[in-house]
Amino acid sequence: MTPFRTTTSRTTLRAAIGTVSAAMVAGTVLTVAPATAQAAPANPAAVSGAPSVKFVDIKGEGGITLKANVFTPAGAEGSRRYPLIVLPTSWAMPQIEYMAQAKKLADAGYVVVGYNSRGFWQSGGEIETAGPQDVADASKVIDWALAHTPADPHKVGMGGVSYGAGISLLASAFDKRIKAVAALSGWADLIGSIYSGRTQHLQAAAMLGGAGELTGRPSPELRRILKDFLTSNLAREKDMIAWGKKRSPATYLDKINANGAAIMLGNAWGDSLFPPNQYAAFYEKLKGPKRLEFRPGDHATAEGLGLFGLPNDTWTDTKRWFDHYLKGTDNGINRESPVLLKSRSTGAYEGYKSWKDVPSAHRRIALDGSRQIHTNLDSGADGGLIFLSSMLDQFFRLPPMASVPLLPRSLAAVWQSERYETGQRVRGTTRLHTTMTSTADSGTAIAYLYDVGPLGLGKLVTHAPFTFYGKTPGKPFGVDLDLFSTAYDVPAGHRLAVVVDSVDPLYIAHNPYGARLTFSSPAGDPSYVSVPVRD
Secondary structure (H helix, E strand, O other): OOOOOEOOOHHHHHHHHHHHHHHHHHHHHHHHHHHHHHOOOOOHHHOOOOOEEEEEEEEOHHHOEEEEEEEEOOOOOOOOOEEEEEEEOOOOOOOOOOHHHHHHHHHOOOEEEEEOOOOEOOOOOOEOOOOHHHHHHHHHHHHHHHHHOOEEEEEEEEEEEOHHHHHHHHHHHHOOOEEEEEEEOOOOOHHHHHOHHHOOEHHHHHHHHHHHHHHEOEOHHHHHHHHHHHOOOHHHHHHHHHHHHHOOHHHHHHHHHHHOOEEEEEEEOOOOOOOHHHHHHHHHHOOOOEEEEEEOOOOOHHHHHHHHOOOOHHHHHHHHHHHHHHHOOOOOOOOOOOEEEEOOOOOOEEEEOOHHHOOOEEEEEEOOOOEEEEOOOOOOOOOOOOOHHHHHHHHHOOOOEEEHHHOOOOOOEEEEOOOOOOOEEEEEOOEEEEEEEEOOOOEEEEEEEEEEOOOOEEEEEEEEEEEEOOOOOOOOEEEEEEOOOEEEEEOOOOEEEEEEEOOOOOEOOEOOOOOEEEEEOOOOOOOEEEEEEOO
């Protein structure tokens, strides 16, 4: 194989880690402050009608200590039992992360145990990245709660944000006592999330690694995996994929289905760590009670304000989910459309019977002719920055932008649709099919779909990276790529543009010096982009 260079230097890697680590610390401070305020009374049980709260140590797998807090409904006494909800913390977050929501759930009659995942903050052990020990810890916490609180052993739920979501889904495969799960901003396929298109998601991995070092004790295995990942050590690729598969709920789908827990999945369209595609694919394969919710935003921002105790649609539906499947409350959530989408453009909610029913049609944009680009220089088209770009889209409807007419054609291949006389409601997963030829045996390309206004300004609708290895230089090969799923409305009078270049700050690119990529459309196998729309 011809040696390749990554377009990201070690200096850039360090800078990326430092930037996202600082952002993570800032996010931690913001999240902790309101939760601390919730726990301010010296004796919460003394407050009239307030649930009791106490901080406890729970023995986890292997005898380590898990730092936890326990909320018990006010007036709990005698032999009465209450539904139990267990909340593992997010990556790098302290045990008070869920204090505001735990109090609300306890007010509603739940015993709630929030605990710090192993390896982070004051909990013992090392960061195992949702490995078998983390799954065993979840069962240990349930054991403890059933032995030390008035929790009902027949009404056990788990939930959480991000890391807590992944652990909850994995635990539902191995602990039959879990009857309901709310997995918010989590993952079903770990490698499919941060290594989609066989491309390293640089900023995502740097954030996880940096935050882990700052707030916990990464295991030697995790440090090795991250090092191999960020340095593109292909000799260890199989080990990395096997490591990720062991930590992916999708691997244990049959067990999850056999146990029958009611699974609610929530995510954001612009999630920088766990793109929505992998959750949607997982959802379609679940056989028990299930629900899928997608909203605008980035990783954990759709439910983030709820951690402050503020009104939040995601947490409202989470409580309704637990109320129905743990308490048996007839609140109608089981009769609603199980797929709930919130448009990035209008903020309106839409309900569907299934994920495959989201688009009503697919419209093709022909990628005709031939385009050749030089690699390793940024064309100006990119997916933005983790957290910042999708949060700007969430709160101000300002996605990453690019002037499509000014994109240098030597660095970016560009195709455009005709202007649409009526608006186009993009809903679902856009797919690209093309024929590529490279002057090298390895390389990376990133595909973008832009909403282009009359002045040529393009707003990013979606994108995805693709990396290849072991190809014969000069020999064409087919490429099929799913872009990240979304819900976006293209106004009447606008057009869609497809752009492909070779550099994006979100990813590690693998293009040798001087390499060129050519995109063609053979008569017998024409190239196109298929855009899912809702008429």
